[in-house]
Amino acid sequence: MFEVIIGLEVHVQLNTKTKLFCSCPTSFNHTQNTNTCPTCLALPGALPVFNREALHKAVMFGTAIDATINRTSYFDRKSYFYPDSPSAYQITQLYTPVVEHGHLMIDFEDASQKRIRINRAHIEADAGKNIHEGDISKVDLNRAGTPLLEIVSEPDMRSADEAILYLKKLHSIVRYLDISDANMQEGSFRVDVNVSIRPKGEEKLYTRVEIKNINSFRFIQKAIEIEVARQIEAWEDGVYASEIVQETRLFDQAKQETRSMRGKEEAADYRYFPEPDLLKAVVDDAMFAAATQIPELPDAKRERFVQEYAMNAYNAEVITSLPEMARYFETMVALGASAKNSVTWLTVELLGRLKNGVTIETSPVRAATLSMIVKRIEDGTISGKAAKEVLDYLMEHDAEVDAVIEKLGLKQVSDSGALEKIVDEVLLANPDKVAEYRSGKDKLFGFFVGQVMKASKGSANPQSVNDIVKAKLG
Amino acid sequence: MQVDDTLLSKLENLSYLKVSDDKRAEIIAQMDKMIAFVDNLSELDTSRIEGSFAMSDTATRLREDTPFCDTRINDDILMHAPRSDEHFFIVPKIIE
Numbered sequence: 001m002f003e004v005i006i007g008l009e010v011h012v013q014l015n016t017k018t019k020l021f022c023s024c025p026t027s028f029n030h031t032q033n034t035n036t037c038p039t040c041l042a043l044p045g046a047l048p049v050f051n052r053e054a055l056h057k058a059v060m061f062g063t064a065i066d067a068t069i070n071r072t073s074y075f076d077r078k079s080y081f082y083p084d085s086p087s088a089y090q091i092t093q094l095y096t097p098v099v100e101h102g103h104l105m106i107d108f109e110d111a112s113q114k115r116i117r118i119n120r121a122h123i124e125a126d127a128g129k130n131i132h133e134g135d136i137s138k139v140d141l142n143r144a145g146t147p148l149l150e151i152v153s154e155p156d157m158r159s160a161d162e163a164i165l166y167l168k169k170l171h172s173i174v175r176y177l178d179i180s181d182a183n184m185q186e187g188s189f190r191v192d193v194n195v196s197i198r199p200k201g202e203e204k205l206y207t208r209v210e211i212k213n214i215n216s217f218r219f220i221q222k223a224i225e226i227e228v229a230r231q232i233e234a235w236e237d238g239v240y241a242s243e244i245v246q247e248t249r250l251f252d253q254a255k256q257e258t259r260s261m262r263g264k265e266e267a268a269d270y271r272y273f274p275e276p277d278l279l280k281a282v283v284d285d286a287m288f289a290a291a292t293q294i295p296e297l298p299d300a301k302r303e304r305f306v307q308e309y310a311m312n313a314y315n316a317e318v319i320t321s322l323p324e325m326a327r328y329f330e331t332m333v334a335l336g337a338s339a340k341n342s343v344t345w346l347t348v349e350l351l352g353r354l355k356n357g358v359t360i361e362t363s364p365v366r367a368a369t370l371s372m373i374v375k376r377i378e379d380g381t382i383s384g385k386a387a388k389e390v391l392d393y394l395m396e397h398d399a400e401v402d403a404v405i406e407k408l409g410l411k412q413v414s415d416s417g418a419l420e421k422i423v424d425e426v427l428l429a430n431p432d433k434v435a436e437y438r439s440g441k442d443k444l445f446g447f448f449v450g451q452v453m454k455a456s457k458g459s460a461n462p463q464s465v466n467d468i469v470k471a472k473l474g
Numbered sequence: 475m476q477v478d479d480t481l482l483s484k485l486e487n488l489s490y491l492k493v494s495d496d497k498r499a500e501i502i503a504q505m506d507k508m509i510a511f512v513d514n515l516s517e518l519d520t521s522r523i524e525g526s527f528a529m530s531d532t533a534t535r536l537r538e539d540t541p542f543c544d545t546r547i548n549d550d551i552l553m554h555a556p557r558s559d560e561h562f563f564i565v566p567k568i569i570e
Binding site: 016017018023024025026031032033034035036037038041042049050051052053054055072074082083095096130131132134135137138139140141273274278279280281282284294 | 511525526527531532533534535536537538539540541542543544545547548551552556559560561562563564565566567568
């Protein structure tokens, strides 16, 4: 039997307005190379000036994972030669990163938890992008110099499932802190996976293989499973030592395999040394005080929802998975909808209607509107069934809830005069059933209520109908 | 370090510079001298100096996160690049 050892490196793009060492905007989709200047193009003589906000956000992250914040950290120079880096080096933090020795908890379905240690989180500059075309490559340096936070876990995960739980928790924390868009498809949350195996019971770590840049949770899961299978097979075939080497591999989604990217004989020599163009980075008292005041994190919020709203663990998990979702829910409740109905109408009715890439953030129905729909059910104005029609309508049209109820004629009749008239008609039309009921056939009560609801075309308030039918049949 | 014609060719390649034949011997000799000059530094005993040592003990200056970019500058830089097209820098094909 084998044990799987997984460590993860995540590059999170910090959502600052400007680059790490110059004032060029970090916004994307601009014409290539327009967000560049002598500093990020590495022209001789141009010097880096550190972005305050990047340091602030790194300290926020360190606080969230209960880590040591190094009030003094240093930059180092990592040399490599590639056209996406005009300086031929990357400024990073190797020896003294800003954040060290943190951890986060992952939650299993049976409510048990596991602590995953985070070795470090350091600040570094991103590279530009290359587009390969025939016998040339086009270089766009708009992204060059964008701030990254590289978050390195300890090899504490023992399965692909644990790795995914860790990544989802990390993703959620980053989103709650609002330090990154953390969009995997757009590359603002990039994951490198280190995988090795060892016979169960052994303490020694064997050869680790790195799988780079996989851009969805599903593919990461798959890539790990496939790589683990490859290593186990090599072990069992007696070719582990020759087949499994320390290297970087790519996950090929179409072929469902991992493939060698560069061999160890080409292992890069990065010639790290302290960055001479920057002095030490110091988190002063004012920044430390401000950056350690962080918003409520997903775990705390989930706990609170369970306590405060008597929510079950599953619903609390779903609602707190994204800060936008939690905010949506809390707005609904703050505006007067009950927590119980808000959960259902948000997680079942609204989420069920969001399609084609529409998210909770871009939903045409905002929290205030959905809250109003729920309140109109709760005050008896409309039935739950009618509310679904109102929601359907509002997914397509921009309008006020009350106006839509009016327009679609969905208002429940609670007016006892009108309801009594309908009840009388129903009773008159069914004299035999009335007689049967009065002679003890209690089950017919539902029949009368049903007939009244039908006669009112569903617009009658069921509670009022119940009361009136009960009174009339006396 | 041995500076020879091979190294000079490599540097020409990396720097996009071309050294004419009649200057090669002179430049090789000068580079040799430069390296010898820098080698003087190895006489200093740095064994008790931290890697993070800097001439100044002050912290690096922090910049406010306010965007500014003068696109005329990058237009100019692209214009002077050995090859550019549609505001891209163009480089020889990179073998992945």
